[in-house]
Amino acid sequence: MANDEIPEGASYTRRPAVIAEIESALPRPPATWVALANTPESRGGMSSEAMVHLVRRLRHEPDARRVFGQLALALDGRIAKVVQRWARGFDQVTTEEIALDVGRLVLELCIGDGSAQAADFLEASFSVGVKRHTLHAVEKRRRVPKPHAVAAALAKLERGERPVEGDGGPGGDPDPEDDRGDLGGDPRTDTAHDPERTLVAAEASARTPEAIRAALAHVKNPRHREAVVLHHLEGWPITDQDPYTETLCRHFGVSDRQIRTWIATAFAQMRKSLGGAS
């Protein structure tokens, strides 16, 4: 399937187990569905996909409004769990905003106020659908500067100082080390014999992905952390001669020199956090 084109209006089908659940629930009074919906799926409760189907069925039945509300609340509880897994790194208020956005969107789809195909997808693979909506909500917030970061950048400008990379950025606090010179290295493409580059490249290659993951939380600037994740864990090159290759420079819209500085800063912070143990 990986090389197939997605057909126009691709429809999604429910798993046989979900169909069986729905067929078993429908002959029973809707009020009996609520207890199953409030039981986690891992403990024999109703699957989220079946809940989506039943919510969609009840949406235009005014007499079943109470059950609709109970099922919708139970479904939103499942949505919140997915959101909390895929919207990390935010404070409580922002995480709740994301949960609210995703919950509203998913319920809108369930009650027919949106794409029928997207609603069908939720009946086929609920957690994947909610994960996608959550990542999209996270993505939107990463692109929008936080008010306090914008204010900090403006205050610097008013004082006649130059804002540094990360000021007003997506969740990134200004980092005084951001503007340092080129220290990093690209283990995939660099061949220069710069001692600093060689040091950073050697350090990175000596660290296992597990070690990098363990120390990532100590990188202060989210963009630095993202650069390390993309470069060292997911294999993104910093630069590439092929214009069709996605690179960190293109992604962040900054020079390779800047990216290497970010990565070097990140590794310095990770090294410090580990007390020089590495």
Added chain:
Amino acid sequence: VTKPVSIADVLDRILLEEPTPTHAALQRWIARYPEHREALASFFATWAVQEEAPDEGVVIDEARVGAAVLEHALAILDRPAPRLSEIARTAGLSDAELGARCDLDAGLVTLLDRRLVRLASIPARLLARLGEALDRGVEDVRRALDGPPLAEAVRQGGAAFANAGVPVGAPLPPIALEFADVVRASALPEATKARWLAGG
């Protein structure tokens, strides 16, 4: 005209097929959907960062969020069903484009939009085609076409009522026009008319 594959469909497929957001996977999907390059790169980066993000133990007030979400859903259910032209606009289609996709002329789309055609007389195949064109379920299409004629039909739909023998200014009839009648009176090609009159 082939409808382009939406980025939402591509992302759903990616999450089903790719276990992790590697650069190699990103390049594969960009090669398949170069028109979505920017969105794909941004999505993969977000996914990668979240994949590696530690659980910082942030706890949200699920009850409060749930109540707000439910309130929003009930507000949508309580509002009147959107009319056909509103759903079409949401789907990025003009009335003319919707008509072209469903073998209807502009006049027929207008009559349907203003709820002047009796719902039970509309062929099931047309409801299905409208749903497909609008990416909505048939039930949503039925709700859009159901109900009393819209108020502006009194002002703008005079001709349609006059053709149906309703005097201008008279109270709107509780049952509107028959689909077969409006097809016969339409500007559709004869072959298309014949198809609709033969049961759609």
